[in-house]
Amino acid sequence: MIEMSHVSKTYERRDGTPVAALRDVSFSIGAGEFVTVRGPSGSGKSSLLNILGCLDTPSEGTYLLAGEDVSRYSDKERSSVRCRRIGFVFQSFNLLPRTTALENVEIPMVYSGDRVDRAKASAILRRVGLAERAGHFATELSGGEQQRVAIARALMNDPPLLLADEPTGNLDSVAGASIMQLLSDLHQEGRTIVLVTHDEQVASHASRELLLRDGMLVSDRQQALIHATP
Amino acid sequence: MTSNQAFALALRTLSRNRLRTFFMMLGLTVGIGSLTALSSVGESTKQETMRRFKRMVGTFDTVIVRPGAGRTRGMPSLTTVEPSLKFDDAQAMATEVPSVRRVAEVQNAFDIDVKYRDKTASPSVFGVSSNWTDLRDDEVAQGSEITDADIQGLARVAVIGADVKANLFGDEDPIGKTFRIADVPFQIQGVLASRGAGPGGGSLDNLVLIPVTTASKRLFNRDFLTMVIAQLKDPEQGDRAVEEITALLRERHHIVPPAQDDFTITNPRAAMARVTEVGSTLSKVLTGVAAMATVIGGVVIMSLMLIAVSERRTEIGVRRSVGASRTDIMIQFLLEAVTVSALGGIAGIAIGAGGTTVATMIQQLPPAIVWSAIGSAVLLSLAIGLVFGLQPAWKASNVDPIKALRS
Ligand SMILES: Nc1ncnc2c1ncn2[C@@H]1O[C@H](COP(=O)(O)OP(=O)(O)OP(=O)(O)O)[C@@H](O)[C@H]1O
Ligand SMILES: [Mg+2]
Numbered sequence: 001m002i003e004m005s006h007v008s009k010t011y012e013r014r015d016g017t018p019v020a021a022l023r024d025v026s027f028s029i030g031a032g033e034f035v036t037v038r039g040p041s042g043s044g045k046s047s048l049l050n051i052l053g054c055l056d057t058p059s060e061g062t063y064l065l066a067g068e069d070v071s072r073y074s075d076k077e078r079s080s081v082r083c084r085r086i087g088f089v090f091q092s093f094n095l096l097p098r099t100t101a102l103e104n105v106e107i108p109m110v111y112s113g114d115r116v117d118r119a120k121a122s123a124i125l126r127r128v129g130l131a132e133r134a135g136h137f138a139t140e141l142s143g144g145e146q147q148r149v150a151i152a153r154a155l156m157n158d159p160p161l162l163l164a165d166e167p168t169g170n171l172d173s174v175a176g177a178s179i180m181q182l183l184s185d186l187h188q189e190g191r192t193i194v195l196v197t198h199d200e201q202v203a204s205h206a207s208r209e210l211l212l213r214d215g216m217l218v219s220d221r222q223q224a225l226i227h228a229t230p
Numbered sequence: 231m232t233s234n235q236a237f238a239l240a241l242r243t244l245s246r247n248r249l250r251t252f253f254m255m256l257g258l259t260v261g262i263g264s265l266t267a268l269s270s271v272g273e274s275t276k277q278e279t280m281r282r283f284k285r286m287v288g289t290f291d292t293v294i295v296r297p298g299a300g301r302t303r304g305m306p307s308l309t310t311v312e313p314s315l316k317f318d319d320a321q322a323m324a325t326e327v328p329s330v331r332r333v334a335e336v337q338n339a340f341d342i343d344v345k346y347r348d349k350t351a352s353p354s355v356f357g358v359s360s361n362w363t364d365l366r367d368d369e370v371a372q373g374s375e376i377t378d379a380d381i382q383g384l385a386r387v388a389v390i391g392a393d394v395k396a397n398l399f400g401d402e403d404p405i406g407k408t409f410r411i412a413d414v415p416f417q418i419q420g421v422l423a424s425r426g427a428g429p430g431g432g433s434l435d436n437l438v439l440i441p442v443t444t445a446s447k448r449l450f451n452r453d454f455l456t457m458v459i460a461q462l463k464d465p466e467q468g469d470r471a472v473e474e475i476t477a478l479l480r481e482r483h484h485i486v487p488p489a490q491d492d493f494t495i496t497n498p499r500a501a502m503a504r505v506t507e508v509g510s511t512l513s514k515v516l517t518g519v520a521a522m523a524t525v526i527g528g529v530v531i532m533s534l535m536l537i538a539v540s541e542r543r544t545e546i547g548v549r550r551s552v553g554a555s556r557t558d559i560m561i562q563f564l565l566e567a568v569t570v571s572a573l574g575g576i577a578g579i580a581i582g583a584g585g586t587t588v589a590t591m592i593q594q595l596p597p598a599i600v601w602s603a604i605g606s607a608v609l610l611s612l613a614i615g616l617v618f619g620l621q622p623a624w625k626a627s628n629v630d631p632i633k634a635l636r637s
Contacts, residue, residue, distance in 0.1 A: 050632050055551060076555045083553020090635055094548050098246045110231045110239070111553035153552065 001161070001192055002029040002052065007061035007071075009047050009215075021047035023215040024061070029194065029208075031160070034187040036203040037196045039212035045196040046165055048212065052194060053086050053163045054078040065161075083111045087154030089164040093146040095138035101125060101149045102134040108156040121156065128152045128182060144175030151182060162186060164195045168202055180205050231558055239562060240569045247538075251570055254534050257527025258574030258614060259581065262607050264520035266582025267589070269603040272513055274586070274595045281596075282427065283502050284367075290499045291465035292365060293472055295323070295458040295479070299490050306456045307354075308339040313454040314492040317446075319482060320458045327478055329462055329471040334359045334366075336457040337445045344438065346398040346409040353394050353436045355411060357445020363422075365459050373405045373420035380441045384448060389420035392435040414449055416440060468497040524610065527574065528618035535567055535622035539629070546626055547634030560627035567619020568612060575611025579604055 009022040021044045029035055037045050050056040051063060054070055057078075063071040070081055082088075095104050105121045125134055128148040138146060147167060154162060164183065168176035176199075184205050187193050195206065203209055204223075211219035231239075244251045284290070296306050297315035317335060324333045337357035344351050362368070363375045370389065380387050388411065395404055404418045425434035446452060462471050472495045479493050480486070539546075546559055554562075583599055590596065 046636075053551070055631055076557065079550070079553050079555035079558070082551060088551045088635075092635075094544055094635055096545050096548065107549065108552035110235045111549075111558060113231075116235065153548075157553070 001031040001066055002027075002194075003062075003064040004028065004052075005062055005064075007048075007051065007058040007063060009044070009051065009056070010059045011047075020215050022051075022058075025212075025215075025217045026061075027210065027217060027220060029192065031192055032187075032190055033208060034184075034193045034206040035195070035208045035210060036206040037194065037210045037212060038198065038200075038203055041198075043212040044215040045212055047215075049163050049165050049194065049196055052161075053088055054081045055088075079111070083108065084157055085159050085161055087151075087157075087159040087162045089147070089150055089154050089162065089167045091166040091169040093138075093143070093150045093170075095141075095146055095149055095153075097138060100135050100137055101130060101141065101152075104138065104149050105152045105156055107153060112157050121152075124152045124155050125149070127155075142175070143171050144178060147171065147175075147179050148182065151179070151186075155186075160192060162191050162193045164193070166196055166198065168197070168199065176202070231554075231561075236561060236565050237569070240566045243566055244570055244573075250534055250538070251573075254531045254570045255574030255577060257523060257530045258571055258611055259527070259578040261520055261522075261524030261527045262575045262578030262611055263582040263585070264523060264578075265517065265610075266579050266603055266607050267585045268513060268517050268520060270583065270586040270600045271589055271595075273600045273603065274590050278595050280502065283498070290502065292459050292461050292498065293468055293475065294496045294498065295460060295475060296456065296494045296496070297454065297492065298494060299492065306338075308337060308450055308452055308456055311454070311456050312492060313452070314483065315455045315458060316453065317455065319479060320455060322478060322482060323458060323460055323475055327460070327471065327474045329464065329467045329474055330460045331463045332361060332365075332461050334362050334459040334461075335442045335455055336362070336459065337442055337450060337452065337454075338456050339450065342412055342438075344394065344398065344409060344411050345413075346407065349398045351394055351397040351436075353391065353438050355438045355440065355445070355449070357442035357450070358439050359442055361461075362439065362459075365461055368425070369423040370420045371423040373418070375420055376439060376441050381443050384444045385441055386414065386416045386444060386448065387419045387440065388416040389422060389439040390418055391422050391437040391439075392424040393433055394436060394438055395421050411438065411440070411449065465499065468499050472497055524614065528571070528614040531567055531571055531574075531615065532618040532621060535563065535619060536625060539563065539622050539626045542626075543629050543634040546629040547631040550629075550631035551635060556627040559629070560623045563623035563626040564616070564619045567622065568615035571611045571615030571618070572608070575607055575614075578611070579607050582607075 005026045007022055007025045008020065011019045011021055013019055025048065037048060039045050047056070051058050054073070058071050061071070062069055065081065065085070070078060073081065102121055102125060105125055106116060106118070109116050109121070122131070122134060125131055128151055130145060130148050130152070133141060133145060138149070141149065167183070168179050171179060180202055183193060183195065197203055206223070208220070208222050210217060295315065297311045297313070320333050320335045323330055338354055340354045341352045342355045344353060358376060360376050360378045360381055363370060373389070375389060376387065390404065398404070398409060399407070404421060406417065408415050408417050410416070422435070427433060440449070460471065460475065462468065475495055476491070480491065483492055485491055549559060583604070
């Protein structure tokens with residue numbers, strides 16, 4: 001489903017000096033895999049995820065998503081890829097203030113061109129265990145609950161690929177574990193998941209681990225799946 | 231995103247930030263409100279002036295020729311004019327000037343004593359041709375007008391104005407009654423419909439009409455006219471008619487420029503245009519201030535939107551991450567600006583129209599809801615929203631989602 005070949009990403013600092021966030025990274029991910037990306041701070045994990053999520057484009061190399069070279073897509077085309085095929089979950093939950101949980105979940109629908117389907121948004125909120133919180137504002141929810149709303153939002157347009165950048169980074173271990181359980185369940189339902197984390201414990205949920213260092217892919221190993229226990 | 235969804239989103243965002251929305255609307259509401267009120271009051275005043283002017287001159291397809299060099303303003307009178315304009319001159323205008331269709335000859339004097347039994351009044355007396363009522367757009371409310379036969383027969387008949395009827399006859403029916411004009415008996419054969427007040431506010435109904443021939447030979451004993459009203463074949467040809475009549479009268483009166491003319495021609499249509507074109511300086515200044523308030527309202531919208539863009543970076547990042555393109559974001563913010571300015575404009579129009587209604591009621595002007603003014607106010611507020619929303623929208627569309635979503 002994902003094929004990265006010789007992808008590099010170079011940022012320019014404010015003073016003009018280049019920073020290589022990714023160097024010549026190549027790998028592929030099949031449909032239905034659960035992959036974690038680990039590495040020290042600054043190793044390029046987020047940069048990689050942003051490219052995977054079509055929020056950013058590689059400076060060099062190509063990125064094929066379902067056989068299409070999305071690295072050459074225009075802003076409009078990448079937007080429609082993000083809308084239909086990718087769900088994003090962030091470390092900071094990024095819910096909109098003064099907006100209810102349900103309305104947060106509904107946001108992606110207006111960009112898909114489908115009719116707004118409130119029943120579907122409610123169903124997804126129920127799926128992440130927050131049916132009774134639908135009318136609450138983001139500020140009235142705990143961190144774990146906010147992240148669940150964020151995951152529900154990412155699922156709204158039924159994307160096959162879910163990208164999560166340290167989704168448990170701002171949560172305590174109990175809330176973090178339940179988010180990981182939710183992601184594992186979503187993986188079981190057939191979604192492809194790429195998850196960035198520092199946490200080895202978290203990484204143990206995945207079937208495969210990519211290790212980055214200084215923007216380079218230094219290790220790619222399969223591992224036995226360990227299912228988290230609630 | 232469909233346009234309905236985009237519009238609903240704009241309304242929701244605006245209603246969730248009531249205070250900010252209020253301040254965004256405020257400047258524009260004040261500006262558009264004052265502009266609407268000013269142009270409506272201006273239009274109302276103009277219409278009233280026009281109405282009074284028309285009441286005085288009757289129709290706009292005439293030019294008026296008076297004797298004398300035209301130093302004096304207002305109505306001429308037999309006692310004040312030069313005896314230079316003769317019946318022959320009027321006939322020559324009717325027959326020799328191509329742009330003139332027909333003329334009315336007038337011989338009038340003010341403050342003539344009239345008597346009926348023990349009642350007296352002092353109206354203006356007008357000796358007129360039979361086409362007077364037509365050219366003046368007068369209406370005979372009762373009885374009949376002055377006829378050609380009356381003119382030819384030097385008949386002692388009169389048509390009286392509404393004021394004269396009220397003063398001399400009260401509720402009595404005046405038709406067929408005999409009354410005295412400067413001690414000469416006349417029989418009343420008609421009563422004019424009321425014309426109301428003239429431009430100066432005075433009554434236009436305090437008059438008596440008699441045949442011009444009777445006036446000249448039996449009452450005033452004068453052979454010159456105080457006024458000739460020349461009706462034009464084409465109402466647009468006023469200037470040409472003025473030139474042609476000037477040429478004719480100069481020839482007939484042996485006047486060679488630079489010698490001064492012994493007659494004056496006025497063109498009511500042109501005079502009217504002059505009166506209504508010139509707005510007062512005050513209203514011009516006020517309009518300028520109101521226009522400025524409108525522009526400031528636009529600047530306020532822009533500033534608050536720019537601040538909002540900074541505050542809403544996360545929202546922009548989220549929307550981009552779930553599929554909004556830069557264009558979607560641009561449209562969203564532009565639509566918010568246009569919606570808020572349209573709302574501000576509509577509030578302004580409502581307030582302005584309300585203020586106008588009150589003002590016209592106080593000043594006893596005709597109520598003027600000027601649709602063209604309201605239409606342009608709507609367009610103006612939409613344009614303001616579009617123009618001043620452009621920069622914030624552009625800034626919003628340029629927010630880097632990656633940076634906005636970090637932290
Ligand atoms: N927009 C940018 N401009 C300049 N440099 C950048 C930009 N984004 C990232 N970098 C640099 O690229 C490198 C990789 O950054 P990245 O955010 O991908 O690391 P990371 O592995 O996600 O780190 P962390 O674990 O701290 O989140 C870093 O050195 C960072 O300073
Ligand atoms: Mg990172």
